[in-house]
Amino acid sequence: MRKCVFFDRDGIVNQSPGPGYVERWEDFVLLPEFVDVLRAVTDMGFDAVIVSNQRGIARGILDRGEVERIHENLQRVLNNEYDLALLDVIYCPHDEGQCTCRKPQPGMLLEAARRHNIDMDESWMIGDQERDIEAGKSAGCRTVLVSEGDARSQADFKVGSMAELSGVVRRLLGC
Numbered sequence: 364m365r366k367c368v369f370f371d372r373d374g375i376v377n378q379s380p381g382p383g384y385v386e387r388w389e390d391f392v393l394l395p396e397f398v399d400v401l402r403a404v405t406d407m408g409f410d411a412v413i414v415s416n417q418r419g420i421a422r423g424i425l426d427r428g429e430v431e432r433i434h435e436n437l438q439r440v441l442n443n444e445y446d447l448a449l450l451d452v453i454y455c456p457h458d459e460g461q462c463t464c465r466k467p468q469p470g471m472l473l474e475a476a477r478r479h480n481i482d483m484d485e486s487w488m489i490g491d492q493e494r495d496i497e498a499g500k501s502a503g504c505r506t507v508l509v510s511e512g513d514a515r516s517q518a519d520f521k522v523g524s525m526a527e528l529s530g531v532v533r534r535l536l537g538c
């Protein structure tokens with residue numbers, strides 16, 4: 364079975380769009396710190412999957428085709444420029460209360476586990492919001508919250524910034 368690190372997208376992979384949405388690839392700003400983290404994860408023998416809430420689709424703000432274009436371009440940039448790969452990118456297009464995939468529910472992680480034969484006991488969820496942590500826990504993963512604040516979290520580990528994450532990941536995944 365595979366072991367996997369699940370990543371939230373906005374705020375972890377790319378610069379957070381704030382309260383809005385990344386509507387076009389041209390507005391998608393890949394974080395160099397994420398590239399370092401993905402390299403660490405890959406070096407440690409884990410696959411990587413992005414799981415992203417994109418309810419802007421349900422609200423008619425985001426175009427589904429454009430969301431998929433963003434993810435295809437992201438994969439291409441990671442492959443071509445960094446020789447890195449994502450096993451999968453899964454997004455939830457629904458609004459709240461309409462599905463079992465929108466985080467904090469674990470549906471996207473469970474779907475990835477079904478598709479790719481992932482061992483959740485050996486896997487991790489990394490995100491910048493508590494709902495990412497809840498989803499990871501519900502799916503049976505260990506969890507890392509990336510957050511500057513000192514708000515209480517049920518995460519197994521907390522990291523203050525993306526800059527620290529690759530070092531922490533190398534340490535945690537090596538255990």
Ligand SMILES: [Mg+2]
Pocket residue numbers: 371372373374375490491492
């Ligand atoms: Mg986020």
